[in-house]
Amino acid sequence: MFTTKRFFSQTCRYLARFKVYGPENPNRNRAYVESLAESQDGTAFFAWHPKKEVPYEFTRPLPTKIEQKSQSLLKEQQIEKAKLAWKHSHPDFAREELARLTFTTKHRWYPRARDKKHNFKKTLMDRKYL
Numbered sequence: 001m002f003t004t005k006r007f008f009s010q011t012c013r014y015l016a017r018f019k020v021y022g023p024e025n026p027n028r029n030r031a032y033v034e035s036l037a038e039s040q041d042g043t044a045f046f047a048w049h050p051k052k053e054v055p056y057e058f059t060r061p062l063p064t065k066i067e068q069k070s071q072s073l074l075k076e077q078q079i080e081k082a083k084l085a086w087k088h089s090h091p092d093f094a095r096e097e098l099a100r101l102t103f104t105t106k107h108r109w110y111p112r113a114r115d116k117k118h119n120f121k122k123t124l125m126d127r128k129y130l
Contacts, residue, residue: 037046086094095109102108
């Protein structure tokens, strides 16, 4: 039967046997876990992950690229073309096409009456005594 205690104890034994982690390993800088330990009663396992020091020469600043709006009207023109393509088509054909493009059913593209019911203007009564 698979238990976490058994899994971690086998892992600890494996790492200790091959000395994958520890101060005597020459490839220690590539290890994610510096050392593993088991509690005295065997119910918990602990891994120490020290912070790796990176030399300043190997660091780079974060990019500060600010996305600017282009002066081209290409995107706006494409949006207008897309709106015109759907504007003159019959709603049933438009629903079929949208369902085919998005791999959904046609029912997703029908307007829902329940959304219209809740969007009406809520006005307060002008009679305070009610």
